[in-house]
Amino acid sequence: MNHAADPLSDVPDEALVVLYARGDRLAARTLTLRLMPRLLGYAGRLLGGDRAEAEDVTQEAMMRLWRMAPDWRQGEARVSTWAYRVVTNLCTDRMRARRRRGGAETIGDHPELASATPGVEAQMIAADRMAALQAALAALPERQREAVVLRHIEGLANPEIALILEIGVEAVESLTARGKRTLTALLAGQRAELVEGEG
Amino acid sequence: MMMGKTELDDLLAAAGQAQMEPSEALIARVLADAEAMQRPLPAALRARAPQPPKGLWQRLAEALGGAGAMAGLGTAVVVGLAFGLLQPTSLSLVTGGYMALENTQTGTDAELFPDMTLFLTEDQG
Numbered sequence: 001m002n003h004a005a006d007p008l009s010d011v012p013d014e015a016l017v018v019l020y021a022r023g024d025r026l027a028a029r030t031l032t033l034r035l036m037p038r039l040l041g042y043a044g045r046l047l048g049g050d051r052a053e054a055e056d057v058t059q060e061a062m063m064r065l066w067r068m069a070p071d072w073r074q075g076e077a078r079v080s081t082w083a084y085r086v087v088t089n090l091c092t093d094r095m096r097a098r099r100r101r102g103g104a105e106t107i108g109d110h111p112e113l114a115s116a117t118p119g120v121e122a123q124m125i126a127a128d129r130m131a132a133l134q135a136a137l138a139a140l141p142e143r144q145r146e147a148v149v150l151r152h153i154e155g156l157a158n159p160e161i162a163l164i165l166e167i168g169v170e171a172v173e174s175l176t177a178r179g180k181r182t183l184t185a186l187l188a189g190q191r192a193e194l195v196e197g198e199g
Numbered sequence: 200m201m202m203g204k205t206e207l208d209d210l211l212a213a214a215g216q217a218q219m220e221p222s223e224a225l226i227a228r229v230l231a232d233a234e235a236m237q238r239p240l241p242a243a244l245r246a247r248a249p250q251p252p253k254g255l256w257q258r259l260a261e262a263l264g265g266a267g268a269m270a271g272l273g274t275a276v277v278v279g280l281a282f283g284l285l286q287p288t289s290l291s292l293v294t295g296g297y298m299a300l301e302n303t304q305t306g307t308d309a310e311l312f313p314d315m316t317l318f319l320t321e322d323q324g
Contacts, residue, residue: 020237028233032226041219055225062229066236130217133210152211184207 013079014072021069032062035080038154039087045149046091048138049131053094061086077163084154084164088146095142136186144179151176 008016008030016034019027039061043054064086065079072079137145143165150161151172158176162169221229260269 020233023237025234025237028237029230032229032233036221036226036229037218040221040225044219045214051219054219055221058221059225059229059232063232063236066233070238129210130214133214148211152208153215155215180207187207187210 014074017065017069017072017079018074020066021072028066031065031079035065035083036062038080039083042084042149042154043087043091045134045137045153046088046145047094049134057087057090057094060090078160081160081163084150084156085166088164092142132187133183136183139186140179140182144175144182147172147175148179148183152180 008026011019011027011030013031013034016027016031020031036058040054040058043057043061044051047053047057061083065083137149140148146165147161150156150164151158156164158169158172161172165172165175167175260266263269263272
């Protein structure tokens, strides 16, 4: 897919929100192309790779951005931070709804069950290293998964993650550390397969 | 065998490089939402558009309380001018009936506002 270059590349997200609120259509397109790939990827990671659901969440998050644009107060938060927070909350709601329905996501808060879950185990055996990672991420407790994805996949700094998850920086450090330890444990036994994948 | 820390970091970094590209259909839906929710230019901003400067009378009317106040003021001015410019008629036309006795003796009209000489005149006995 080849989208036109960002014509407002020098304009910060916050200013684009204000421009959108004032009726600028180009600002809406620029914001969409700038934010959506990151939000979609993040939602996909949190939702276990379910693209359709990740698209729904991303569209809803962008809808909320358009809705609140007239009331946006510059200087209070970065637009991307706000958007990540919305996606996090929407994904949390969906994961909880899944659990209530007894759906696929049943091990999010019980990583110790991951190795005993046929779905995850079978996927880790059969899939490539990204699928294995996705399965391991899906098996992480919710907050650990959010922190690990934001820190190590989205590449955000701990203070920004703290704002997104509405916790302290120390709690972020603790979550990412525990998350990585859990990931390492979940991916144990897959090392040979992963090394082969790199070769 | 446990997975090494560096390998996990590499795997996570590789995952970060593999972005999930939004489809054209999703972009179209999001932009349609944006357009549907975009408000027209707010009235507050329209009011700030350049406007011709206010004239003297408009500013004066606003200072005095609006068009109603200006109308009342204009009426007062006209009435004042009328009182000042119109030639007063003889008082006798109005008061002649009431002051007939006094006036018939002197043969003059009543003087409601006598000049100062009346008060300065001393009785010579």
